[in-house]
Amino acid sequence: xxxxxxxxxxxxxxxxxxxxxxxxxxxxxxxxxxxxxxxxxxxxxxxxxxxxxxxxxxxxxxxxxxxxxxxxxxxxxxxxxxxxxxxxxxxxxxxxxxxxxxxxxxxxxxxxxxxxxxxxxxxxxxxxxxxxxxxxxxxxxxxxxxxxxxxxxxxxxxxxxxxxxxxxxxxxxxxxxxxxxxxxxxxxxxxxxxxxxxxxxxxx
Numbered sequence: 001x002x003x004x005x006x007x008x009x010x011x012x013x014x015x016x017x018x019x020x021x022x023x024x025x026x027x028x029x030x031x032x033x034x035x036x037x038x039x040x041x042x043x044x045x046x047x048x049x050x051x052x053x054x055x056x057x058x059x060x061x062x063x064x065x066x067x068x069x070x071x072x073x074x075x076x077x078x079x080x081x082x083x084x085x086x087x088x089x090x091x092x093x094x095x096x097x098x099x100x101x102x103x104x105x106x107x108x109x110x111x112x113x114x115x116x117x118x119x120x121x122x123x124x125x126x127x128x129x130x131x132x133x134x135x136x137x138x139x140x141x142x143x144x145x146x147x148x149x150x151x152x153x154x155x156x157x158x159x160x161x162x163x164x165x166x167x168x169x170x171x172x173x174x175x176x177x178x179x180x181x182x183x184x185x186x187x188x189x190x191x192x193x194x195x196x197x198x199x200x201x202x203x204x
Contacts, residue, residue, distance in 0.1 A: 004146075005076070008065035008096075009050065012072070013043040021093070030091050034067065034077060037098025044069060044096075051091055055082070062107055062136070064144065067096065076141055078105055101142030106175055108134045109145055111166075111183060115153025121186040126157040130184045135163065136175045145169045150183060160185040 013020060013031055020043075021031040029045040054060050060079055067077045076099045083093040099105065111133055116122055135148060148166050155161070161183045163174055174181075 005064055005066045005144075008046070008054075008067050008077070010044040010046050010067060010069050012069060013045045016043055025092070030094060032094035032096060034075070034096045034098060037075065037100060039098065042069070042072070046094060048091075051094065055091060059108055064099070064105065064107060064141065065096075075099075099141040101140070103141040104138055105141055106136055107139055107144060108136050109139070110134045110147045111150060112147045113150050113152055113184065115151045118153035119155050119186065121156040121159060122152070124157060125189040126186040127189060128152065128184060129187050131182045132184070135183070137168070138173045138175055139169075140171050143169065143171065145172065152184075152186070155186050157186050157188050 010032070011029075013024060015023075024031045024045045025048075027045075028048045030048050030051050032044045032046055034042040034044055054063075060082070063078070065077050065079075067075050077096040078099060079094060080097045081095040082091050084090060085092050111130070113128065113130070116128060119126075119128075122128060137145075139145070145168075148168070150161055150166060152161070162180045163176075163183060164180045166183065168174075
């Protein structure tokens, strides 16, 4: 289970329609709607500056949030759309979808590397090259892994870590299917590579 699901704070928006939405924007708020999960749609307002900060941080559409609204129970949501001003490209409306614990969603999960101090390849001066610091997975909302762990303690120079080498939680699958993509590798240090290149050139 993910250790930290970020909070997304909102207030209930009184009134509906364009008038209420325009009033919200005048007050530096972004109107939105929360739907799904077997409950009635809930009109909300989000603080403009907080939302903009989240959007600039990236991955907003693939991040699971804990939505906190005064007078309502906390609920897990994922963004399903952000409408933007066609001229300024700034957010004008947000659609959030409630998730049940059994809902399946796409999320980016970070990859953590352990055992670097024991790796024979790294001890010889090799370099751990991380190709994918995070992997997009299809996960169940009630059982989201906090991270994927890769043990590199036995890896030598030239060894490669593929997605198939990582033990994924049960019911979790990569969004990229049919391809055993690379997560990381241990490459030779530049000095060793240049020496090998010179040897090959001399042999030729």
